[in-house]
Amino acid sequence: MSNRFLGNTEMNEPTPQPTRRSFLDWVIGLFSAVTVGAMTIPALAYFWPAAKGGKGGDVEVKEAANLKPGESAIVQLQGKAAIVRRDASGLVAYSAVCTHLGCLVKWDGARKEFLCPCHAAVFDASGRVVSGPAPAPLPAYKVKEVSGKVFVSTT
Amino acid sequence: MALKHSVSGFLADRYDMETATGFLRKQAGKRLPPHTSWLHVFGSLSLLLFISQTITGIMLLIYYRPTPDEAHKSIQYITAEVNYGWLYRQIHAWGATLMILAVVLHMTRTYFFGAYKKPRELTWVSGVLIFIVTITFGFTGYLLPWNQIAFWATTVGTESANKIPIIGEWLRYFIRGGDVVTGETLSRFFVVHVIILPWALTGLIAVHLFLMRATNLATLEPVGEEKPIEPKHGIPFFPVHVCKESIVAVLLLAVLVTLSVLAPWEIGEPADPLVTPEHIKPEWYFLPSYQLLKYFEGPYGAFFGIVACSVPFLLLFLWPFLDRGKHRHPKKRPIAVGIGLVGLIGALVLGYLGHVSETEQTFFGTRYHIDHYGVPHRVADKSRDEGE
Incomplete structure (x- = not known):
């Protein structure tokens, strides 16, 4: 260490002094590290995805306006898939993304369950896990109907 | 002849050609261990497939367009309109699958012949890196046609990253270029597939070949007791082994073209982010991991599943440092051979179950x-x- 930072000093010398050369080595090393760091940080930031997705809030879902009781539709909500269906009490919406590995669930009207086609996860009408490998329920979204238009909120 | 003389004269006037040709002559004349056989051709076969993949890949790049709107259409165009486009697309698709097979067979031979032992541990480690890069080639290239199966297999594959604690969500977001698989993912996979991985693999192959040549091929003698190969017992690399490799290369080309004609890969339906098809399955080389993941359920199931899928790869990296026995001959290494067979049969059984599930x-x-x-x-x- 002493040689690296303080120059070539004799082993028996009591207080080694930095030489001009070792000081310059140290300064060059520091500036090189700063330069490489200054180039690397923006480059790493460049690779980070710029798209942040939607900001949440109410999104109008035109496909859901004409759903009849028992029918369902898979729609895009700010880039994320949701499943909207109309039951006896009105419209309900859940994330359509299976919590297991991200496939889209389908509504099985006869069994009144959401089924995932990839690894056979089953969720009940409220999105709770019934069977299969899903670790968590399907998140529910708020639905509003205002003068014939349907709005779903993902927040 | 005159041209050859004038070219060699031109070079000899300027460069130390004796050293260069002497080096090549020495490499070509090197004696390989007496047990070198047809089982030793899978390494060069893998290299040949990489060269074929590079050439056909560049050819496909001329017409392929990496955007969600155009990717699938451009593959259709290559297949239906471009002269011999169908052939080069098929050779690329089949070449990918055969390359992974060749690398696996090469590793299997190396494992059972104990060739990873001292002093060749780093040759093995560089080989495991080559294996992982080859699989990543398969994973990234699979998405590029932007069809339904590819889109959803990639969704499931990248979702697995989310199950890694702490960094999982960050990692998935980074790999996908967003929350879900989109055109951003396609761009990322495209760049990784056509620029980053080819150069990474070229560098790794250079290191692997350098290390292989530096330590020569392993004999079946125990560690520390390897004797130099006597010329009368050794097998000349040129022409004997090169001849075997050439025969295998010609057969490979025949197999590639035959498979391309008789068992073509379908283009499939264009990707639809709102419809998940039934029973999507990954390519055969991911089937063992795919099936193994299914047995881990519950809130932490996927995490333990990923751990279980990572352990075999970790073991592969560490194996030359864990197996310190001196013997190389398979008959004298019952435990290592047993573990290898269990791993191999386990992967085959899981793969089969994944295939028929x-x-x-x-x-x-x-x-x-x-x-x-x-x-x-x-x-x-x-x-x-x-x-x-």
Whole structure:
């Protein structure tokens, strides 16, 4: 260490002094590290995805306006898939993304369950896990109907 | 002849050609261990497939367009319109699968012949890196046609990253270029597939070949007792082994073209982010991991599943440092050979279960439905029941 930072000093010398050369080595090393760091940080930031997705809030879902009781539709909500269906009490919406590995669930009207086609996860009408490998329920979204238009909120 | 003389004269006037040609002569004349056989051709076969993949890949790049709107259409265009486009697309697709097979066979031979032992541990480690890069080539290239199966297999594959604690969500977001698989993912996979991985693999192959040449091929003698190969016992690399490799290379080209013509890869339906198709399955080389993941359920299931899938790769990296026995001959290494066989058979069984899961199969005249976990359930034969 002493040689690296303080120059070539004799082993028996009591207080080694930095030489001009070792000081310059140290300064060059520091500036090189700063330069490489200054180039690397923006480059790493460049690779980070710029798209942040939607900001949440109410999104109008035109496909859901004409759903009849028992029918369902898979729609895009700010880039994320949701499943909207109309039951006896009105419209309900859940994330359509299976919590297991991200496939889209389908509504099985006869069994009144959401089924995932990839690894056979089953969720009940409220999105709770019934069977299969899903670790968590399907998140529910708020639905509003205002003068014939349907709005779903993902927040 | 005159041209050859004038070219060699031109070079000899300027460069130390004696050293260069002497080096090449020495490499070509090197003696390989006496047990070197047809089992030793899978390494060069892998290299040949990499060269074929590079050439056909560059050819496909001329017409391929990496955007969600155009990717699938450009593949259709290559297949239907471009002269011999169908052939080069098929050779690229089949070449990918055969390259992974060749690398696996090469590793299997190396493992069972104990060739990873001292002093060749780093040759093995560089080989495991080559294996991982080759698989990543398969994973990234699979998405590029932007068809339904590719889109959803990539969704599931990248979702697995989310199950890694702490960094999982960050990692998935980074790999996908967003929350879900989109055109951003396609761009990322495209760049990784056509720029980053080819150069990474070129560098790794250079290191691997350098290390292989520096330590020569392993004999079957125990560690520390390897004797120099005597010329009369050794097998000349040129022409004997090169001849074997050339025969295999010609056969490979025949197999590639035959498979391309008789068993073409389908283009499939264009990707639809709102419809997940039934029973999507990954390529054969991911089937063992795919099936293994299914047995881990519950809130932390996927995490432990990923751990279980990572352990074999970690073991591969560390194996030369864990197995410190001196013997190389398979008959003198019953434990290492046993572990290797269990691993290999385990992967084959899991892969088979993954392949047949959620299908119906007939065994000994009885029809079975194979469930998600690979367990067969007898299917009631309606027609026979009705007949009786």
